Amino acid sequence: MEWYEQAQAAEQISDWDTAIQLVSARAECYSADFYAHDNHLWHMDLLVRAERFDQLTELAVTDVHGRRRLNRSLHERGMDTALRHRAEAGDRDALYHLVKLLCEKGRLQEACEAVQGLGPEDEYAHQLVADFRxxxxGAR
Structure with a gap:
């Protein structure tokens, strides 16, 4: 499996162009071939590690894995404004990451306001705040 070893080697030295090219050529979202699906997830991770958020944002429009990986990465980087914009555009996963992030930062009131403003009927978003409380x- 020569391409796989080449992709791993490229990843280890941060040669993102090569790694992404090799992996994406063999990647397929929700493929019956679990190798192709696994490669798809690897491709999403490579895009994050390469900080190619524009590409990931484009994929996130139609690719659930791209959307989830983008939102998780924005959460990990503490980018609440970017998550808020995505949530305002209707991305529920971004709302959940936004709420978790605000709670983690001790900004519970903002988290409550985000839920009320962006997902007032969203039971899971309300539950996230309640769980944090x-x-x-019980702190507010």
Whole structure:
């Protein structure tokens, strides 16, 4: 499996162009071939590690894995404004990451306001805030 070893080697030295090219050529979202699906997830991770957020944002429009990986990456980087914009555009996963991030930063009031403004009927978003309140001893 020569391409695989080449992709791994490229990834290890941060040769993102090569790694992404090799992996994406063998990647397929929700493929019956689990190798192709696994390569798709690897491709999403490579885009994040290469900080190619524009490409990931384009993919996120139609690719659930791209959307999830983008939102998780924005959360990990503490980018609440970008998550808010995505949530305002209707991305529920971005809303959940936004709420979690705001709670983690101790901004519970903002998290509550985000849920009220962006997902007032979204039970899971409300539950995230309630769970955080419970775990933090009921603090507001």
């Amino acid at each position: 419970m775990s933090s001893g």
